[in-house]
Amino acid sequence: MHVQALELSHYRNYRHLAIELDPYLNVFVGDNAQGKTNLVESVYLLATGRSHRTYRDAEVIRWGEEEAQIRAQVQTALGSFSMRVILSRNQRKRFWVGGEELRRQSDLLGFLNVTMFSPDDLQLVKGSPSQRRQFIDLNLAQVSKVYRHDLVSYSKVLEQRNNLLKQMAERKARADLLNLWDEQLIHFGSQIMHRRAAAIQRIAEHAAASHMRISGGEEKLTVHYQPFYLGSGSNVLSDSSSLEKIRDQFTKALERSRSHELRRGTTLVGPQRDDILFQIDGKDARQFASQGQQRTVVLATKLAELEFMGEEVGEYPTLLLDDVLSELDGFRRTAFLETIGGKVQTLLTTTDIEDCQLDHVPCRREYTIVEGQLSLEG
Numbered sequence: 001m002h003v004q005a006l007e008l009s010h011y012r013n014y015r016h017l018a019i020e021l022d023p024y025l026n027v028f029v030g031d032n033a034q035g036k037t038n039l040v041e042s043v044y045l046l047a048t049g050r051s052h053r054t055y056r057d058a059e060v061i062r063w064g065e066e067e068a069q070i071r072a073q074v075q076t077a078l079g080s081f082s083m084r085v086i087l088s089r090n091q092r093k094r095f096w097v098g099g100e101e102l103r104r105q106s107d108l109l110g111f112l113n114v115t116m117f118s119p120d121d122l123q124l125v126k127g128s129p130s131q132r133r134q135f136i137d138l139n140l141a142q143v144s145k146v147y148r149h150d151l152v153s154y155s156k157v158l159e160q161r162n163n164l165l166k167q168m169a170e171r172k173a174r175a176d177l178l179n180l181w182d183e184q185l186i187h188f189g190s191q192i193m194h195r196r197a198a199a200i201q202r203i204a205e206h207a208a209a210s211h212m213r214i215s216g217g218e219e220k221l222t223v224h225y226q227p228f229y230l231g232s233g234s235n236v237l238s239d240s241s242s243l244e245k246i247r248d249q250f251t252k253a254l255e256r257s258r259s260h261e262l263r264r265g266t267t268l269v270g271p272q273r274d275d276i277l278f279q280i281d282g283k284d285a286r287q288f289a290s291q292g293q294q295r296t297v298v299l300a301t302k303l304a305e306l307e308f309m310g311e312e313v314g315e316y317p318t319l320l321l322d323d324v325l326s327e328l329d330g331f332r333r334t335a336f337l338e339t340i341g342g343k344v345q346t347l348l349t350t351t352d353i354e355d356c357q358l359d360h361v362p363c364r365r366e367y368t369i370v371e372g373q374l375s376l377e378g
Contacts (some may be wrong), residue, residue, distance in 0.1 A: 001315040002345035007071040010062040012038035013372040022364040030369035036349035040320040047112040049105040113317035125294045129275040143312035154188035169265035190247040200225040206304035228273035229253040321348040325355040
């Protein structure tokens with residue numbers, strides 16, 4: 001799976017851009033604020049329907065213009081097809097795949113799978129639980145239509161249940177109305193947690209192996225799924241393959257929290273409160289790992305993400321590396337690039353070409369970016 005060609009119109013600082021991409025390594029070199037991140041952001045937006053930098057579509061439209069367009073030709077095992085998105089200041093985003101307009105933004109997922117690694121991802125270990133949930137949700141949503149359906153359904157049920165709880169707290173609704181929403185909350189929530197547990201177990205295996213290589217075999221990485229009902233004191237979900245066990249625990253947690261939810265007018269339990277725990281040699285990486293160790297954990301996890309998605313769909317996703325190599329020492333950079341080289345289409349941005357360690361990983365295509373203008377080197 002890879003992007004063959006990319007075209008931007010009035011996107012950020014690009015008036016117009018049309019380039020062909022190598023199926024493996026593509027390096028974009030330039031100073032800060034020249035448009036490197038804008039380019040990889042456009043591919044991420046085309047694949048997922050949203051930017052990884054902003055929630056406001058208007059921010060990606062070039063100043064003075066009313067709309068922006070992203071077009072790409074994508075090659076997968078199923079063949080080659082076009083993708084397009086139009087972003088407008090006054091209308092909703094619109095998406096096309098193979099010339100057919102999609103009804104919903106969520107329908108876009110799965111046509112072009114991507115893995116993004118930006119400086120913000122270095123917060124994956126020590127950042128908020130919501131960042132870690134977003135990490136696993138995007139992984140699963142790109143490779144599973146069923147997961148996307150359950151995630152969207154759960155979000156709708158959660159919203160309706162919270163509205164009802166608020167009305168009940170204000171004595172504007174009957175308590176027995178909650179039973180229907182409880183059943184749906186447990187059904188969709190348990191499905192989500194079951195798939196998260198299984199996915200994290202597989203990602204953990206790949207991450208441990210990658211971490212062993214990158215760290216030189218000196219440390220052991222373990223990754224654990226932490227469902228909301230275990231609490232922060234536990235790090236292992238026993239019998240994670242049992243959907244029935246998860247449903248049972250969810251039901252009991254919901255019953256225990258009922259009085260608190262009625263007082264506060266909001267749902268207090270569910271997969272929206274799950275977390276992922278990273279440990280190095282049995283110690284919580286959030287508290288005890290150095291900054292360098294945490295970066296190694298994130299590197300290993302990103303490599304594991306590639307392997308997991310590749311196994312699920314039979315093709316590796318496109319890897320977007322936005323100015324992260326400068327954050328790593330020479331050994332980690334080399335180990336990372338040697339792992340992905342010749343295997344995954346990579347769009348890599350950097351301010352210093354030396355960060356790419358091109359003696360170890362041949363650069364198939366190298367661009368220089370100056371004020372939104374690209375020139376192909378060599």
